[in-house]
Amino acid sequence: MEISKIKKLVPIIAVLAVFAVTTVIFLFVRNNEVVMEGPQGSIAAGETNSAKWGIVYPVHWDSYQANLGNSENPSHFATKPYMEVIYAGTGFAAEFNEPRGHVYTIEDVRSIDPARQKSGASCFTCKSTQVPETIEKYGDQYYLMTFDEIKDQITEPIGCLDCHDPETMALRISRPALKEALERQGRDLNKITHQEMRSLVCAQCHVTYYFEPGTKKVTFPWDNGVSAREIMTYYDEKGFTEWAHPIAGSNLVKARHAEYETFMGSTHQSAGLACADCHMPYTMSGNTKISSHVWQSPLNNIEQSCTNCHRNGIEWLTNRVETIQTQVKDSQDLAGTAVVEAINELKTARESSGVDQAKLQEAMALHREAQWYLDYVMVTNGYGFHNPTETLNNLNTAIDKAHRAIAKAREARGAKAIDQ
Ligand code: HEC
Ligand code: HEC
Ligand code: HEC
Ligand code: HEC
Numbered sequence: 001m002e003i004s005k006i007k008k009l010v011p012i013i014a015v016l017a018v019f020a021v022t023t024v025i026f027l028f029v030r031n032n033e034v035v036m037e038g039p040q041g042s043i044a045a046g047e048t049n050s051a052k053w054g055i056v057y058p059v060h061w062d063s064y065q066a067n068l069g070n071s072e073n074p075s076h077f078a079t080k081p082y083m084e085v086i087y088a089g090t091g092f093a094a095e096f097n098e099p100r101g102h103v104y105t106i107e108d109v110r111s112i113d114p115a116r117q118k119s120g121a122s123c124f125t126c127k128s129t130q131v132p133e134t135i136e137k138y139g140d141q142y143y144l145m146t147f148d149e150i151k152d153q154i155t156e157p158i159g160c161l162d163c164h165d166p167e168t169m170a171l172r173i174s175r176p177a178l179k180e181a182l183e184r185q186g187r188d189l190n191k192i193t194h195q196e197m198r199s200l201v202c203a204q205c206h207v208t209y210y211f212e213p214g215t216k217k218v219t220f221p222w223d224n225g226v227s228a229r230e231i232m233t234y235y236d237e238k239g240f241t242e243w244a245h246p247i248a249g250s251n252l253v254k255a256r257h258a259e260y261e262t263f264m265g266s267t268h269q270s271a272g273l274a275c276a277d278c279h280m281p282y283t284m285s286g287n288t289k290i291s292s293h294v295w296q297s298p299l300n301n302i303e304q305s306c307t308n309c310h311r312n313g314i315e316w317l318t319n320r321v322e323t324i325q326t327q328v329k330d331s332q333d334l335a336g337t338a339v340v341e342a343i344n345e346l347k348t349a350r351e352s353s354g355v356d357q358a359k360l361q362e363a364m365a366l367h368r369e370a371q372w373y374l375d376y377v378m379v380t381n382g383y384g385f386h387n388p389t390e391t392l393n394n395l396n397t398a399i400d401k402a403h404r405a406i407a408k409a410r411e412a413r414g415a416k417a418i419d420q
Pocket of ligand 1: 050054057060061064160162163169171198202280289290291292
């Protein structure tokens with residue numbers, strides 16, 4: 001090439017070089033600034049691996065990963081020693097830990113005491129993004145599979161797909177049991193408000209349930225309503241019993257983490273709040289404002305969770321929560337002690353010769369109710385904060401029924417009303 005031609009090309013090469021350098025700098029800088037949230041790629045339909053969603057939503061991914069910091073799960077027995085007697089005959093008497101972060105579900109379910117694995121594949125139902133596709137694959141047969149049959153197939157913890165549609169990011173209900181329960185209540189699933197969805201995504205798992213006899217299908221006992229009383233009536237009408245207490249002989253029902261049910265009808269729920277308002281408040285992650293994806297005690301970030309509505313200050317709020325929880329714990333301890341006493345009285349009555357069988361049955365029925373009302377409170381997280389009045393009302397009922405069970409069991413064996 002002639003020198004003159006090369007000279008002519010210099011400006012063009014220079015322009016190209018500047019363009020290339022600018023492009024590199026532009027891309028480099030972009031990668032280092034806070035990435036604007038919004039679809040930056042597509043997420044495969046049915047993507048169960050949350051890390052893949054994280055590529056598209058890196059700020060949300062960081063927030064989600066912070067759930068690793070919520071790693072404490074002490075045994076319930078440390079603060080509620082009466083639980084071991086109350087749950088005799090179930091796996092819960094062998095091991096029962098408090099919950100921790102969403103990212104730990106697989107680790108926790110796999111390391112559970114073998115006594116708890118009797119419930120089979122159903123144990124995984126609220127633990128993994130892979131559950132809906134697994135239910136689709138096996139149909140209702142899923143619920144009849146054993147723990148071991150399913151355990152190697154399910155490896156992802158709770159994640160994005162549990163609550164979001166990967167295409168639109170809209171909130172969605174992925175669990176059949178919730179859809180079916182709402183449909184049985186006559187709800188049109190297409191007419192659910194966005195604010196209600198901000199609670200219903202949680203109600204997929206933070207609810208009480210039972211295994212339908214025969215099919216072992218996870219079912220929500222909500223046909224009469226979601227209060228402890230309405231659920232007790234539902235079980236009585238169905239003649240449903242989960243287990244017979246080996247010491248007392250009573251036919252009992254087990255409650256599970258009824259956070260959603262307890263919240264319904266509370267001051268906050270009737271004022272229009274949803275779970276996400278306190279548990280997923282807006283928060284700054286770098287320069288981006290997002291709904292926090294760290295599911296934890298709102299007391300850890302009370303400025304974000306409460307003070308945008310309550311101007312009374314952090315100290316007042318913390319005191320209110322602690323006061324409510326202490327009062328609930330005190331009443332719960334009274335109820336726990338009374339139920340254990342009822343169990344012991346039933347044992348004595350059953351071992352007595354000439355016991356009045358009809359009265360013994362009445363005492364057992366009262367124990368069934370006492371156990372249910374106590375359990376509904378005891379295993380529900382939040383120590384009554386979600387609905388203080390309803391919680392104390394349930395504990396009053398539990399204490400009353402337990403004392404009546406004690407009196408009836410004593411009457412059944414002809415003992416004096418009170419030992420002095
Ligand atoms: C337990 C349910 C749940 C899970 C799991 C979950 N989200 Fe969300 N997400 C929500 C709720 C509730 C909102 C608030 C939505 C609203 O009010 O519109 C939200 C909002 C969002 C938004 C909208 C912007 C914002 O911050 O409000 C994005 C994007 C998002 N989530 C991404 C993710 C990603 C990515 C994952 C997985 C790493 C994930 N979410 C996991 C419940 C969940
Ligand atoms: C797919 C089921 C599922 C969904 C959906 C779900 N959770 Fe959870 N959640 C769990 C399980 C299971 C645990 C306990 C995990 C463990 O201990 O391994 C848990 C733990 C928690 C904890 C931690 C409790 C503690 O003691 O630290 C909070 C808070 C919580 N969830 C709130 C929510 C909220 C709010 C929503 C809705 C926005 C929600 N969860 C949606 C199943 C779910
Ligand atoms: C008005 C605010 C508020 C709303 C709304 C709310 N919660 Fe809570 N939640 C709390 C407080 C406060 C606690 C007690 C935290 C503690 O004891 O450290 C709590 C505790 C919990 C816990 C146990 C967390 C822990 O670390 O002990 C779970 C799980 C939970 N809530 C789930 C839910 C679900 C599901 C909903 C919706 C049905 C909901 N909450 C609605 C404020 C709220
Ligand atoms: C979106 C607004 C909102 C948020 C967020 C909120 N609250 Fe409330 N709270 C209310 C409303 C509304 C009432 C009803 C009484 C009133 O109007 O002051 C109420 C009532 C209360 C009461 C008295 C009634 C009762 O049930 O005991 C307490 C205590 C309380 N809130 C604590 C909290 C705490 C703690 C948090 C954070 C974990 C919180 N609130 C978050 C709106 C909110």
